[in-house]
Amino acid sequence: MGLPGEGVLQGLAVTARTMTRRADTRQYPDVPPDLPPRSRGVIALREENCTVCMLCARECPDWCIYIESHKEEVAVPGAARPRQQNALDRFAIDFSLCMYCGICIEVCPFDALFWSPEFEYAEYDLRDLLHEQGRLGEWMATVPPPPAHDPRGEPAKEEAAARRPAPGAAGGGA
Amino acid sequence: MTSADWLLAALGTVAVAAGHRVVATDRLVRAGLHLVLCLGAVAGMYLVLTAEFLAWVQVLIYVGAVVVLLLFAVMLTRAPVGAAADLDRPGWTAPLVGGAAGLGLAALLVDAYRWTAVAPAAPGTPEALGAAVFRSWVLPFEVVSVLLLAALVGAIVVSRPGGRR
Amino acid sequence: MSLAELGLRVALVVVAFLTLPLVVGQAEHKVMAHMQGRLGPMYAGGFHGWAQLLADGVKFAQKEDLIPRGADGPVFRLAPAVALLPYLVVLLVIPLGPGDLVAQPLDAGLFFALAVLGVGVVSLLMAAWASANKYSLLGGLRGAAQLLGYELPLVLSAASVAMAAGTLSLPGIVAAWRPWWLLWQLPALLVFFTAALAEIRRPPFDMPIADSELVFGYLTEYTGLRFALFLLAEYVGIVVVAALTTVLFLGGWKGPFADASLGWLWTLLKVFAVSFAVIWLRVATPRLREDQLQRLCWQALVPVALGQLVLTAAVVTAT
Numbered sequence: 001m002g003l004p005g006e007g008v009l010q011g012l013a014v015t016a017r018t019m020t021r022r023a024d025t026r027q028y029p030d031v032p033p034d035l036p037p038r039s040r041g042v043i044a045l046r047e048e049n050c051t052v053c054m055l056c057a058r059e060c061p062d063w064c065i066y067i068e069s070h071k072e073e074v075a076v077p078g079a080a081r082p083r084q085q086n087a088l089d090r091f092a093i094d095f096s097l098c099m100y101c102g103i104c105i106e107v108c109p110f111d112a113l114f115w116s117p118e119f120e121y122a123e124y125d126l127r128d129l130l131h132e133q134g135r136l137g138e139w140m141a142t143v144p145p146p147p148a149h150d151p152r153g154e155p156a157k158e159e160a161a162a163r164r165p166a167p168g169a170a171g172g173g174a
Numbered sequence: 175m176t177s178a179d180w181l182l183a184a185l186g187t188v189a190v191a192a193g194h195r196v197v198a199t200d201r202l203v204r205a206g207l208h209l210v211l212c213l214g215a216v217a218g219m220y221l222v223l224t225a226e227f228l229a230w231v232q233v234l235i236y237v238g239a240v241v242v243l244l245l246f247a248v249m250l251t252r253a254p255v256g257a258a259a260d261l262d263r264p265g266w267t268a269p270l271v272g273g274a275a276g277l278g279l280a281a282l283l284v285d286a287y288r289w290t291a292v293a294p295a296a297p298g299t300p301e302a303l304g305a306a307v308f309r310s311w312v313l314p315f316e317v318v319s320v321l322l323l324a325a326l327v328g329a330i331v332v333s334r335p336g337g338r339r
Numbered sequence: 340m341s342l343a344e345l346g347l348r349v350a351l352v353v354v355a356f357l358t359l360p361l362v363v364g365q366a367e368h369k370v371m372a373h374m375q376g377r378l379g380p381m382y383a384g385g386f387h388g389w390a391q392l393l394a395d396g397v398k399f400a401q402k403e404d405l406i407p408r409g410a411d412g413p414v415f416r417l418a419p420a421v422a423l424l425p426y427l428v429v430l431l432v433i434p435l436g437p438g439d440l441v442a443q444p445l446d447a448g449l450f451f452a453l454a455v456l457g458v459g460v461v462s463l464l465m466a467a468w469a470s471a472n473k474y475s476l477l478g479g480l481r482g483a484a485q486l487l488g489y490e491l492p493l494v495l496s497a498a499s500v501a502m503a504a505g506t507l508s509l510p511g512i513v514a515a516w517r518p519w520w521l522l523w524q525l526p527a528l529l530v531f532f533t534a535a536l537a538e539i540r541r542p543p544f545d546m547p548i549a550d551s552e553l554v555f556g557y558l559t560e561y562t563g564l565r566f567a568l569f570l571l572a573e574y575v576g577i578v579v580v581a582a583l584t585t586v587l588f589l590g591g592w593k594g595p596f597a598d599a600s601l602g603w604l605w606t607l608l609k610v611f612a613v614s615f616a617v618i619w620l621r622v623a624t625p626r627l628r629e630d631q632l633q634r635l636c637w638q639a640l641v642p643v644a645l646g647q648l649v650l651t652a653a654v655v656t657a658t
Contacts, residue, residue, distance in 0.1 A: 006637075008620075008623065008624055010622045011623035011624055012619060012620070014623070015374040015375075015619065015622045015623045016374070016619070018373070018374050018376055019370065019373045019374045021376070023372070023373060023376050023377055023378045024376055025376075025377055025382060118356040131614075153378065203411075203414075203464075203468045204414065206412070206464075207414065207461070207465065210461055222363065226445075226446065226447055227447050227450065230447055230450045230451050230454040231450070231454070232492075233454040233455065233457070233458065234453060234457050237454075237458055237461065238454060238456075238457025238458060238490065239457065239487065239490065241461070242461065242464065242483055242486070242487060243483075243487060245461075245464045245468070245483065246464075246480065246483040246487070249464070249467070249468065249476060249479060249480055250443075250480070251551070257501035259656065286554065288501045294532060299446055299447075300446065300450070300507050304389070318657050
């Protein structure tokens with residue numbers, strides 16, 4: 001330490017400098033926040049894509065996804081037997097339990113679950129945080145388009161596969 | 175009686191009543207607070223007697239410092255907030271001695287002055303007081319300061335860790 | 340001075356007593372927020388939260404008036420009033436402008452102000468003791484030790500100015516003040532300001548209420564209006580200390596021009612500038628430890644104040 005009171009003067013200088021700058025505060029209810037891309041607000045469901053594979057419900061660490069379904073027989077013309085297909089009856093996520101880990105969205109093989117940045121769904125009753133199918137479907141409208149691909153990043157798997165010459169074309173038939 | 179007399183009488187009553195509470199109360203800290211009231215009333219009496227400077231000195235030194243020091247010391251002890259049973263000793267000697275001393279002094283004063291009117295002293299302005307202390311009474315003043323200095327040095331020596339070496 | 344005029348003067352002082360602390364309190368809200376990169380209150384009253392303190396007052400008035408069962412009731416109830424009253428009385432003798440712009444000119448005004456300020460300690464001890472709470476008691480002990488210690492440099496540095504001006508009257512000191520005193524009395528100014536900060540227990544000298552150690556010190560048990568009165572006392576304290584600093588060291592109503600007509604404005608501007616410094620120091624400095632507090636007082640402030648006294652005496656006798 002140098003002179004006595006040097007630290008105090010430094011503190012005064014820092015606070016004075018901060019005072020002349022604009023505050024970073026955003027007045028939230030008046031001014032909507034601009035959230036970063038891929039914000040995790042709420043989980044949206046695209047019902048048509050769900051095949052009731054139950055992967056999401058099984059991977060969920062705190063078991064907050066409820067799925068109910070029944071089997072339907074679909075008669076396919078020309079087939080020997082009618083096929084069996086799962087039909088979704090209920091899909092619900094309890095956001096009072098959800099810890100926003102996003103594992104369900106990662107594991108869904110059919111792109112039925114998405115992150116939406118909406119976060120204003122607080123409720124007065126804890127039980128109202130259980131979002132049923134219809135509510136989860138409504139969130140789909142708020143899902144942003146996926147961010148553009150990084151031009152210097154690795155190409156997507158599908159693109160790489162499409163660029164690779166087809167095995168049949170190269171071999172010329174064995 | 176003039177209004178100054180009435181004021182003096184009222185302040186005197188407050189001072190005496192507060193002084194009585196100081197010794198009669200069974201709560202230690204309340205005794206200190208009553209002492210504040212008592213000394214404040216005395217300061218008010220100085221004010222009525224036009225000893226303005228002395229009144230403020232009384233407030234600054236006695237109310238602001240001495241009583242605070244007293245209360246500070248009381249708080250360092252294990253004194254309870256509520257009433258303390260062992261604070262009051264019943265007895266008739268203390269009122270007797272106190273009353274006799276007070277009445278005796280009063281009688282002495284009354285006898286000394288009888289009905290002679292005494293001209294009021296000049297107002298105790300800081301200027302007059304300074305002139306008195308530093309012109310006529312400078313030697314006693316210096317002696318008192320040396321005494322205080324000795325007391326301070328003595329206090330430091332006594333309270334030093336390790337004692338006398 | 341007729342009775343009606345005296346009444347008017349006292350009424351004006353009461354108005355100042357009720358409005359200036361609110362202005363300082365609101366300034367503290369906003370200045371502190373911006374110094375910390377925040378905005379502070381923004382909604383109460385519409386424009387930048389100007390009515391926040393009024394809203395706080397309404398909130399305090401609604402709260403339940405609690406007195407702990409073990410507390411010493413009358414003393415507990417009296418303490419906020421004792422905290423507030425000395426400051427109101429001190430405001431009476433502070434000159435706003437030249438001539439007659441002072442509520443009650445006193446021959447020994449400086450001494451009066453210092454004496455009455457000292458009475459404030461009693462309220463602290465009353466609150467601390469009557470609460471029947473360990474934290475309150477510890478806060479009271481710290482407060483008493485701090486206020487006793489810092490009263491000495493406060494009085495010594497004020498005495499230096501009185502010596503330089505040759506009078507104890509506050510208007511007299513301002514009249515005798517010259518701009519070069521800023522340099523001559525600079526050590527006394529610093530000592531007085533620091534000691535006064537400690538006297539009103541503002542950060543960095545808020546050991547008695549240190550909320551991270553003692554909950555809230557001697558105010559722990561206070562709620563509602565009584566707590567609001569203590570808060571008000573703190574802000575009036577800032578105003579009084581700023582006004583005393585202005586009058587003693589910064590030349591009071593003396594400004595760059597038009598002292599006679601605009602004197603009150605210069606005084607108010609200086610008071611607000613010093614109040615700003617008080618708030619600024621609160622934001623910029625951490626709380627002192629108890630031993631640092633005492634060391635600062637006895638090893639720095641008191642010697643500097645004594646040195647200043649010697650210097651002042653030398654200059655006064657030389658000229």
